[in-house]
Amino acid sequence: MKSITRVLLVLCLLGASTLCAEESYLPRASPESQGVSSEAIREYILAADREVNSMHSFMLVRHGKVVAEAWWAPESADKPHILWSLSKSFTSTAVGLAIAEGKLSIDDPVLKFFPEDAPEKASANLRSMRVRDLLTMNAGHQDELNWREQTDWAKAFLAHPVPHKPGTHFRYNTPATYMLSAIVQKVTGQTVLDYLTPRLFEPLGIEKPVWENSPQGISIGGYGLYLRTEDIAKFGQLYLQKGNWNGKQLIPESWISMATSKQVSNGSNPDSDWDQGYGFQFWRCRHGAFRGDGKDGQFCIVLPEQDAVVAITAHTGNMQAELNVVWDKLLPAFHDKALPEAPTSKEALDATITELKSSR
Template sequence: MYRFAFVVVLVTAISVETLQAQSVSLPRSTPESQGVSSADICEYIEAADREVNSMHSFMLVRHGHVVAEAWWAPESADKPHVLWSLSKSFTSTAVGLAVADGKLSIDDRVLEFFPDDAPAEPSANLKAMRVRDLLTMSTGHQDEVDWLEAEHWAKAFLTHPVPHKPGTHFRYNTPATYMLSAIVQKVTGETVLAYLKSRLFQPLGIEDPRWDESRQGISIGGYGLFLHTEDIAKFGQLYLQKGKWNGKQLLPESWVDQATSRQVSNGSDPSKDWDQGYGFQFWRCRHDAYRGDGKDGQFCIVLPELDAVVAITANSGDMQAELNVVWDKLLPAFGDEPLAENPDEQAKLNAITAKLKASR
């Protein structure tokens, strides 16, 4: 099977503020001007192409500039991609905005929002469940509710047993994210998709986002969002900039700090990126990074210490291996200062990516 990739590395370095004000696209720059080695980027792309089955796209942003981007055919820059559970980080953002708007508190009880959908005799643990517990995947469930065949997803969630005290037991829980979406819709009168359009998508220049809905007309929240690779990169850049975009605070800095910090423990293996702690629908990573991620290898990786964002889409059977290539091959590419321009390596990078064909 043949796969193709195309990377564009542009050489014009223009201020982030100027271009973001004029264009919906992030500014482009050479890797070296932003302190990144073209040769190391090339090594990363070759390793990802060889070791990840299979890559769809990659974008690297440093100091607010796109320094490398790649799409493996038939994917392309103008083709929306399914985000799977990377959608959860966008739902969390909607909750943060609703909190900032005074619509709710993360310490509100979940049952308060669903008086007509609650079981006749809710358990003490269900009564104790808060919005915070939905955000941190610590609702108290032992097993995820089998909800997809249910006629009413919120009712199915609320009737599911809650054997653990909420806040004490991490259990990855996509229906919990759906409940966050439903709560945002309850308090704003808009779907999460509609609510985010004017507050997030339009300011970031994200055009035509699509989000699948439940039978009740609620954005699924936990998955179902379709965006372009650059949209993922913009989202990561917004978080890297502590919620600020073009000089405007779109999202409170306090929310960014809360959402991306370790709120609950989810394991203890230092070699696994799924054991580094969980925030508000964001995962902590090794290397002091954090990420939103989705099934099959959809990643928005934010590296605050390096002032960088990595956006990846894929159809991978091993997401940890996909991250390992980033850590092993891409991290060494970063320097503290701009590097001397290296036209030969930049040309090599363009040539290698333009003709990239690999078979397995």
């Protein structure tokens, strides 16, 4: 084993980039070999193409192997895509890692990290706001800060009214995620992008991630990250595997469990995937799933019961409809055991995917 490792290392150093690059990709397999129907996947793609305006990419991972992948022209496998608020789940991961390294506590007061930015007379609610409240979107705000009009985002966040006791009022709040990013930078001396690079991005083979910064040089946190579709799928697979990757525990399993569990209630509509509870910058879904998601239909959906991950990029105004197609078409496609190979159905699936690449 050691000699094989040395050979691979030498080949990488000598410039055998193709061989080394292949190691960073998830393994591929036929849908049927992993207990998924090719015909059902094709029906999903056709329905998504018809009902979601507009799809950009889709990747399905089952039992750790990619069984289907599709890009709608002009998108492509090697083209990074804006994640919008799906970035939040990566910021949460950075917080979890910093906590595991003893750099902060989930129950630390937010003001602890920004003594120079605190208002002269901080309210009781602001003083009681904790890192946990930022993670769960329960910071206590009634309205979200319009930070684009501010020169210093952290200072503006702390000056914004906090009418609710933190921990009691769910208010989706992108500036709260920015504050998490700022806290990570305070305690590590690195942007979230730089901090995650050796701890997450490099081990997963995620190359050259880009994350936009605030005017203060802080990774925006709540959005601004650009990744490829397969990078999104890898991130979901890591969480599905409870933080373990190639035999190494990249993220503590305890953090995975807390981050993806229902920490707070955010509604009661059983038909809405936005009313199933919220974790630490992860949404709970119907069907026992959880997800990171972003504006216009960016999704990293993890289905533990099916041992599957669905990565989607899109530009749609109806994200619930986008999820409905997943539940309606893909859930019935999963089977507990491998299926007989279906070459005719697989050829039809491949033809449909090929057509997407050239139809726009």
